[in-house]
Amino acid sequence: MRDHRIPDDGIYEGVRVLRRLPEGVEERPYGLFELEPLARTIGARVHGLDLSRPLTEALRTELNRALLEWKVLFFRGQHLTSRAQRDFAGNWGELETNPLLATGDDKETVRFDKAEGTTPTFENVWHTDVTFRERPAMGAVLQLREVPPAGGDTMWADMAAAYDNLPQDIKDRIDGARAVHDFIPGFSRFYPASRLAPFQDEFPPVEHPVVRRHPETGRKMLFVNTSFTTRVVGLDRDESDRLLRLLFQQAHVPEFQVRHRWEAGDIAFWDNRATQHYAVNDYAPHRRVAERVAIAGDRPF
Numbered sequence: 001m002r003d004h005r006i007p008d009d010g011i012y013e014g015v016r017v018l019r020r021l022p023e024g025v026e027e028r029p030y031g032l033f034e035l036e037p038l039a040r041t042i043g044a045r046v047h048g049l050d051l052s053r054p055l056t057e058a059l060r061t062e063l064n065r066a067l068l069e070w071k072v073l074f075f076r077g078q079h080l081t082s083r084a085q086r087d088f089a090g091n092w093g094e095l096e097t098n099p100l101l102a103t104g105d106d107k108e109t110v111r112f113d114k115a116e117g118t119t120p121t122f123e124n125v126w127h128t129d130v131t132f133r134e135r136p137a138m139g140a141v142l143q144l145r146e147v148p149p150a151g152g153d154t155m156w157a158d159m160a161a162a163y164d165n166l167p168q169d170i171k172d173r174i175d176g177a178r179a180v181h182d183f184i185p186g187f188s189r190f191y192p193a194s195r196l197a198p199f200q201d202e203f204p205p206v207e208h209p210v211v212r213r214h215p216e217t218g219r220k221m222l223f224v225n226t227s228f229t230t231r232v233v234g235l236d237r238d239e240s241d242r243l244l245r246l247l248f249q250q251a252h253v254p255e256f257q258v259r260h261r262w263e264a265g266d267i268a269f270w271d272n273r274a275t276q277h278y279a280v281n282d283y284a285p286h287r288r289v290a291e292r293v294a295i296a297g298d299r300p301f
Contacts, residue, residue, distance in 0.1 A: 009242060009245070009246045010246075010249070011249050011250070011252065011253060016161070016165055016253070016255045016256075017161070017164045017165050018040045018041050018161060018255060019041065019160075019161070019164060020040065020041040020042075020069065020070070021069060022217045022218060022219050025217075028065075030062055030065075030066060031062065032058065032059050032062050033046050033047060033048045033049050033059075033062070033063075034046070034047040034048050035047075035066060035070075037070070038074070038258050038260075039257065039258040040255065041071075041158045041160075041161050041256065042070060042071045042072060042156060042157070042158035042161070042256065042257065042258045042275070043070060043071070043072050043074070043156060043258025043260070044066065044070040044072075044073055044074070045073075045074045045075075045076065046063075046066065046073050046074065046075050047076075049075065050078075051075055051078050051080060051084065051088050051267060052078070052080055052081075052084045054087075055088070055091050060091050064092070067139070067269065067270075067271055068214075068216055068217055068271065071156065071158055071160075071270060071271050071274045071275050072156045072258065072268060072269070072270035072271070072275060072277075073268070073269045073270075074260055074266065074267070074268055074269075075266065075267040075268075075269070076263060076265075076266055077263065077264075077265045077266065078143070078265050078266070078267045079264070079265035080143060080265075080267065082104055082105045082106065082109050082291065085109070085141055085143055085267075085291065085293055086106075086108055086109065086293050088141060088267075088269075089139075089140075089141040089269075089293040089294075089295055090295075092138065092139060092295045093138060093295050093296055094295070094296045095108045095293060095294065095295060095296065096108070096130075096137055096294040096295065096296040098110055098130065098294065099199065099202075100183070100187055100191075100196075100199065101121065104291050108293060109291050109292070109293055110291065110292045110293075110294070111289070111290070111291050112279075112288070112289070112290045112291075112292070113287075113289050114281070114283075114287065114288045114289070115285070115286070115287040115288075116284040116285040116286075119190045119191075120189075120190055120281060121190055122186070122227065122279065123279040123280070123281035124278070124279070124280070124281050125186075125189075125226055125227055125278065126157065126225060126226055126248070126251040126252070126276045126277070126278045127186065127225045127226060127227035127228065127276055127277070127278075128159075128223070128225045128227075128228075128272060128275065128276050128277075129272050129277075129294065130183075130228075130272075130294070131181045131208060131223070131225060131228045131229070132181045132182055132183035132186075132203055132205075132206060132228045133203070133206070134206050134299060135296065135297050135298055135299050136208075136272065136273075136297050136300065137272045137294040137295060137296065137297050138271070138272060138273060138295045138296060138297035138298070139269065139270055139271050139272050139273075139294075139295045139297075140269070140270055140272055140292050140293065140294045140295065141267060141268070141269050141292065141293045141295075142154075142267070142268045142269075142270075142290055142291070142292045143265070143266065143267050143268075143290065143291050143292075144262040144263070144264055144265070144266050144288070144289070144290050145264065145289040145290065145291060146264065146287055146288060146289035147262045147263060147264045147288065148283035148286035148287065148288050149286060150283065150286075151280065151282040151283035151286075152262060152279075152280065152281075152282070152283040152286075152288045153259050153260060153261050153262065153280045154259075154260050154262070154268065154277060154278065154279050154280065155257050155258065155259045155260075155277065155278045155280065156257065156258050156260075156270060156275045156276070156277045156278075157250075157251040157252075157253075157256050157257050157275060157276045157277070157278075158256045158257075158274065158275060159221040159222045159223065159250075159251070159256075159274055159275060159276060160214070160219045160220065160221045160274055161253075161255070161256040162221075162222045162250035162251060162253070162256055163211060163220050163221055163222040163250075165250070165253070165256075166222075166250070170246065170247075171211075173243070174210040174211055174232075174243075174247070175211055175220075176209075176211075177209070177210040177211070177232055177233070177234075178207045178208065178209055178210065178232070178233045179207065179208060179209075179210050179223075179224050179229050179230075179231065179232050179233060179244075180205050180206070180207055180229070180230045180231050180233065181205065181206050181207070181208055181228045181229050181230070182203075182205040182206075182228060182230050183196075183199070183203045183228065184196055184200075185227065185228065185230060186227030186228050205230070207233060208223055208300045209223060209300055209301065210222070210223060210224055210232065210247070211223060212273070212300040212301065213301060214273055214274055215273070215298055215301075219274075221273070221274055222247060222250055223300060224244060224247050224248065225248070225251075225276055226248050229244060229248075231244070232244060251276045251278075272294075272295075272297065273297065273300075
C-alpha cells in the first residue's frame with residue numbers, strides 16, 4: 001500500500017458521538033407545550049405558546065429545561081413588540097447592553113438592519129457572543145422583523161458535542177487550559193481603529209477556560225471562537241495558532257448544527273454558554289432586519 005496518511009489536526013469522516021443530554025439525565029416529556037426536534041442534539045421548535053403573555057413559574061421552569069436540553073429554541077410567528085421581547089428575555093435575568101452595536105428602541109435592544117452595502121457585523125463567521133467580557137452573555141432572544149425572500153438563515157452549533165468528539169489527546173491538552181479573549185479582532189473586521197480605541201479600557205483582554213463547564217448541567221463544552229479568542233495561555237504563538245485552528249473547526253461539523261429558515265416574527269432563544277452561531281449573509285440586495293436582547297451571564301469555569 002502506498003502512503004495514505006492525511007494531514008494531522010483536521011476533521012475526519014466517521015461516526016460522531018451525538019449525546020444530547022448529560023450523563024444520568026433521562027428523557028422526559030413536556031407538559032405545557034409541544035416540542036418538535038429539528039436536529040439530533042441541538043435545536044427544537046416550540047408550539048402552542050404566545051410569548052407576549054407573562055410566563056408562569058411552571059412554564060418558565062419547563063422552557064428552561066427545554067433550553068438546557070436543546071440549546072436553541074424556535075417560536076414561529078410571535079411578532080413581539082420590543083417591550084414584550086425584553087420582558088420575555090427578562091425571565092432569565094438581568095439584560096445586557098452592548099455599546100459597540102446599533103440599538104433599537106432602547107439601549108437593551110440591538111438592531112441589525114442589513115441591506116446591500118451596510119456594515120456586516122458578525123455575519124459569515126462562527127462565534128459566541130461577547131466572550132470578551134468577564135461574564136459573557138448567558139443567552140439571547142432574537143426576532144426577525146423583516147426577512148429577505150431567500151437566504152438570511154442562522155445556524156447554531158452544539159459545543160458540548162464539539163468537545164465530546166475531540167480526540168482524547170486533544171482533550172488532555174486543553175482540559176485546564178485557558179485562552180485570551182479580546183473584542184478588537186472581531187470588531188476590527190468592520191470598524192476602524194478610531195471607533196474601537198475608546199472602548200479598550202472598558203473591555204480589556206480576559207482569560208476564560210478553553211473547556212468550560214455548564215453552570216446548570218455540568219457538561220463540558222468547548223469555549224473558544226474565531227471572533228474573540230486570540231491565544232492559548234502558556235503556548236508560543238505558532239503552537240497556539242495551530243491548536244486554536246483545530247478547535248475553531250469543530251463548529252463546522254454538520255452533525256453538531258441546526259439551521260433555521262426565518263419567517264417574519266420568528267423568535268430564536270439560545271443558550272450562549274453552550275453554542276456558537278453563524279448568520280448567513282447571502283441575501284443581497286434584499287434587506288434583513290433583526291432585533292436581539294441579550295441576558296447577562298456568569299463567569300465561566
